[in-house]
Amino acid sequence: MQQYETVIILTPLLSDEATKEVFTKFNKLMTDNGAEIVHEDNWGLKKLAYPIQKKTTGYYHLTTFQAPGEFINKLEVEYKRDERIMRFLTVSLDKHALAFSEKKRSGAFNKNKETKTEEVAK
Numbered sequence: 670m671q672q673y674e675t676v677i678i679l680t681p682l683l684s685d686e687a688t689k690e691v692f693t694k695f696n697k698l699m700t701d702n703g704a705e706i707v708h709e710d711n712w713g714l715k716k717l718a719y720p721i722q723k724k725t726t727g728y729y730h731l732t733t734f735q736a737p738g739e740f741i742n743k744l745e746v747e748y749k750r751d752e753r754i755m756r757f758l759t760v761s762l763d764k765h766a767l768a769f770s771e772k773k774r775s776g777a778f779n780k781n782k783e784t785k786t787e788e789v790a791k
Contacts, residue, residue: 670735672707672767675744675759678727681714683753688728691753696732698747704736708774721755733762733770 677695679688696706712729721727736744741759748757762770 670705670737672733672735672762673741673759674731674733674762674766674770675757676729676731677748677754678717678721678729678756679753680722680755681724681726681728683728687753688730691751692730694751695744695747698744699732699734699736699740702736702740702743704734704740706732706734708733708770724755727755 677691679691683691692709692711696709699706708731710731712731714726715729716726717724745757745759748754760766
């Protein structure tokens with residue numbers, strides 16, 4: 670199975686309960702179709718680079734998962750059908766992206782910043 674990352678941007682008009690319902694709906698869709706969710710990261714309400722559907726903000730959510738390749742088309746069709754999703758992007762991760770993602774989740778980049786800050790302080 671290939672590993673993928675998908676980012677969805679939800680409309681900012683949703684309540685917290687509605688956003689959680691969207692996330693659980695798509696997580697259930699993934700697991701029901703044989704995908705394994707590796708990591709989830711809710712980025713929250715962010716300002717958009719340009720207006721989408723006359724909205725300047727949106728809820729961002731990142732999901733990293735392993736799935737068979739034929740599932741991606743089905744997932745993206747479901748994204749298109751859900752009117753609460755303004756934009757989405759699904760990418761396949763190569764070995765370099767996997768290594769970077771793993772380092773990012775483990776906090777290796779934060780440790781490097783801390784050691785550099787300590788060196789500067791000395």
